[in-house]
Amino acid sequence: xxxxxxxxxxxxxxxxxxxxxxxxxxxxxxxxxxxxxxxxxxxxxxxxxxxxxxxxxxxxxxxxxxxxxxxxxxxxxxxxxxxxxxxxxxxxxxxxxxxxxxxxxxxxxxxxxxxxxxxxxxxxxxxxxxxxxxxxxxxxxxxxxxxxxxxxxxxxxxxxxxxxxxxxxxxxxxxxxxxxxxxxxxxxxxxxxxxxxxxxxxxxxxxxxxxxxxxxxxxxxxxxxxxxxxxxxxxxxxxxxxxxxxxxxxxxxxxxxxxxxxxxxxxxxxxxxxxxxxxxxxxxxxxxxxxxxxxxxxxxxxxxxxxxxxxxxxxxxxxxxxxxxxxxxxxxxxxxxxxxxxxxxxxxxxxxxxxxxxxxxxxxxxxxxxxxxxxxxxxxxxxxxxxxxxxxxxxxxxxxxxxxxxxxxxxxx
Amino acid sequence: xxxxxxxxxxxxxxxxxxxxxxxxxxxxxxxxxxxxxxxxxxxxxxxxxxxxxxxxxxxxxxxxxxxxxxxxxxxxxxxxxxxxxxxxxxxxxxxxxxxxxxxxxxxxxxxxxxxxxxxxxxxxxxxxxxxxxxxxxxxxxxxxxxxxxxxxxxxxxxxxxxxxxxxxxxxxxxxxxxxxxxxxxxxxxxxxxxxxxxxxxxxxxxxxxxxxxxxxxxxx
Ligand SMILES: Nc1ncnc2c1ncn2[C@@H]1O[C@H](COP(=O)(O)OP(=O)(O)O)[C@@H](O)[C@H]1O
Ligand SMILES: [Mg+2]
Numbered sequence: 001x002x003x004x005x006x007x008x009x010x011x012x013x014x015x016x017x018x019x020x021x022x023x024x025x026x027x028x029x030x031x032x033x034x035x036x037x038x039x040x041x042x043x044x045x046x047x048x049x050x051x052x053x054x055x056x057x058x059x060x061x062x063x064x065x066x067x068x069x070x071x072x073x074x075x076x077x078x079x080x081x082x083x084x085x086x087x088x089x090x091x092x093x094x095x096x097x098x099x100x101x102x103x104x105x106x107x108x109x110x111x112x113x114x115x116x117x118x119x120x121x122x123x124x125x126x127x128x129x130x131x132x133x134x135x136x137x138x139x140x141x142x143x144x145x146x147x148x149x150x151x152x153x154x155x156x157x158x159x160x161x162x163x164x165x166x167x168x169x170x171x172x173x174x175x176x177x178x179x180x181x182x183x184x185x186x187x188x189x190x191x192x193x194x195x196x197x198x199x200x201x202x203x204x205x206x207x208x209x210x211x212x213x214x215x216x217x218x219x220x221x222x223x224x225x226x227x228x229x230x231x232x233x234x235x236x237x238x239x240x241x242x243x244x245x246x247x248x249x250x251x252x253x254x255x256x257x258x259x260x261x262x263x264x265x266x267x268x269x270x271x272x273x274x275x276x277x278x279x280x281x282x283x284x285x286x287x288x289x290x291x292x293x294x295x296x297x298x299x300x301x302x303x304x305x306x307x308x309x310x311x312x313x314x315x316x317x318x319x320x321x322x323x324x325x326x327x328x329x330x331x332x333x334x335x336x337x338x339x340x341x342x343x344x345x346x347x348x349x350x351x352x353x354x355x356x357x358x359x360x361x362x363x364x365x366x367x368x369x370x371x372x373x374x375x376x377x378x379x380x381x382x383x384x385x386x387x388x389x390x391x392x393x394x395x396x397x398x399x400x401x402x403x404x405x406x407x408x409x410x411x412x413x
Numbered sequence: 414x415x416x417x418x419x420x421x422x423x424x425x426x427x428x429x430x431x432x433x434x435x436x437x438x439x440x441x442x443x444x445x446x447x448x449x450x451x452x453x454x455x456x457x458x459x460x461x462x463x464x465x466x467x468x469x470x471x472x473x474x475x476x477x478x479x480x481x482x483x484x485x486x487x488x489x490x491x492x493x494x495x496x497x498x499x500x501x502x503x504x505x506x507x508x509x510x511x512x513x514x515x516x517x518x519x520x521x522x523x524x525x526x527x528x529x530x531x532x533x534x535x536x537x538x539x540x541x542x543x544x545x546x547x548x549x550x551x552x553x554x555x556x557x558x559x560x561x562x563x564x565x566x567x568x569x570x571x572x573x574x575x576x577x578x579x580x581x582x583x584x585x586x587x588x589x590x591x592x593x594x595x596x597x598x599x600x601x602x603x604x605x606x607x608x609x610x611x612x613x614x615x616x617x618x619x620x621x622x623x624x625x626x627x628x629x630x631x632x633x
Contacts, residue, residue: 320508
């Protein structure tokens with residue numbers, strides 16, 4: 001039966017090019033937009049280079065301090081000292097990377113200034129963030145112990161500073177008037193991943209890093225992996241306990257602090273906490289859902305409309321099918337399947353369009369180093385969206401069609 | 414066998430009430446070829462639709478092969494139509510999106526059958542109406558007479574006992590009309606029970622019995 005429905009749907013498509021074009025255009029356009037958005041969201045929050053363990057990681061990105069009346073509030077990343085002492089020793093964590101958020105430096109090549117995003121990190125940083133080393137190696141405990149002036153640079157900086165793609169390992173680079181030995185070159189990270197994106201990665205012991213600052217208000221964050229997804233909870237709780245145990249009030253960075261909050265959170269929550277105070281994740285998904293709904297609504301209404309107008313056109317077909325033995329439920333399913341099939345065809349075309357659009361975005365350099373992809377979950381969601389779309393836009397007209405009185409349509413001379 | 418007892422059909426709209434059928438009592442035994450005549454609007458199509466289970470009477474009982482169908486569900490009625498009744502209409506009602514062969518296969522889609530057996534039966538039915546060389550055509554590529562022959566093939570493909578034809582020759586010239594009648598007479602010879610609405614006295618005379626309607630009442 002299903003095969004027959006699809007066969008009929010296919011024939012209807014082929015025999016009505018104009019209707020087909022309008023329908024497919026609406027579906028394809030909508031789904032392409034949705035899939036590009038989905039891909040972008042996935043790019044922002046999914047497991048992607050080099051933060052491939054995001055789904056089993058927690059992030060400590062900020063501390064919030066308030067006075068006794070909660071009138072003045074400051075929010076900031078933390079000090080290396082605090083994180084190294086308390087976060088790095090979290091028992092429930094597998095690996096704990098510590099790295100600063102935003103720091104800039106300059107290098108000069110042939111009199112041209114190169115602005116750099118610089119990162120100061122502990123050696124475990126390289127284990128929670130899996131960088132591709134195009135050459136060389138990351139720094140390790142020995143470099144830290146010897147306070148070596150070494151650096152890992154991005155492929156982009158290698159090109160800008162040393163020219164070409166030739167090896168840079170072992171060469172010297174001067175950054176902010178200090179000389180460093182290049183020990184590795186990594187593939188660049190898009191700026192949309194602020195914890196790992198940078199041009200030069202130093203051991204935290206280099207002089208500029210400010211790693212010896214005491215207290216809480218600093219410039220460092222933590223990426224900590226758990227052994228499993230579920231293991232994140234334990235880290236969150238262990239860290240919460242540490243924060244709770246800190247005696248308050250305390251004196252920090254020129255402020256008397258009565259209330260202090262800092263949380264280890266999954267990436268999405270941690271990222272959203274920059275924008276919304278509470279319930280970031282449900283709000284985020286509600287917003288996405290609403291957006292998808294609005295985008296889907298217009299073409300759905302349009303399609304429902306087209307379908308209803310076709311009821312009249314196809315009333316003879318429906319009546320004939322009923323007269324020759326199709327129960328109303330079968331008619332209903334025929335039209336629902338027909339719609340879902342059309343939506344799926346639209347989905348396949350949209351998939352191709354999406355690939356083109358994503359390739360264009362990737363090549364435009366709009367987000368440096370970004371590689372937007374249609375990954376499996378995005379694809380799956382898209383297929384589901386197609387089916388849902390077909391279902392929604394098909395079911396009401398189909399219901400109307402199936403309930404149509406047969407006799408009248410067949411009587412007409 | 415079709416049996417109608419005290420059938421009444423009232424169409425109600427917000428403004429008017431039309432009594433389309435008024436106390437119709439009718440029995441068509443198995444194998445009979447009945448023609449129905451009467452002026453336009455007298456209720457012929459309504460009568461055929463009631464017999465064909467496409468429309469519920471407002472009052473009275475319809476029996477098909479001794480089964481009283483008034484309490485049948487939509488599904489059961491559909492099954493009964495599928496197995497016992499074939500329809501032919503004045504304006505053919507072929508599905509333009511489907512080829513001749515696919516059109517003829519329609520009644521078989523709603524029973525358990527394989528694609529291959531459907532194709533075989535459809536070809537057989539088309540041969541019977543002399544159209545086996547037009548299987549891949551679409552309705553728009555056929556003449557009126559050919560369309561009606563496709564419609565007949567569709568009506569007989571499921572081998573129903575009853576054929577209900579509502580002015581099957583109404584849109585055709587006399588030569589094609591005669592051809593169609595011959596096919597129906599042939600089918601009747603082979604055992605089909607047929608009720609046909611017509612305006613043509615000569616055609617009606619070739620059938621076993623003539624029923625005249627006037628204003629929803631049977632007058633002879
Ligand atoms: N759906 C309907 N609603 C209201 N009146 C109808 C409807 N269908 C048919 N009628 C009326 O019922 C009467 C019989 O119609 P019909 O059976 O089509 O006549 P015939 O086929 O003999 O020309 C006509 O007066 C027609 O206007
Ligand atoms: Mg009529």
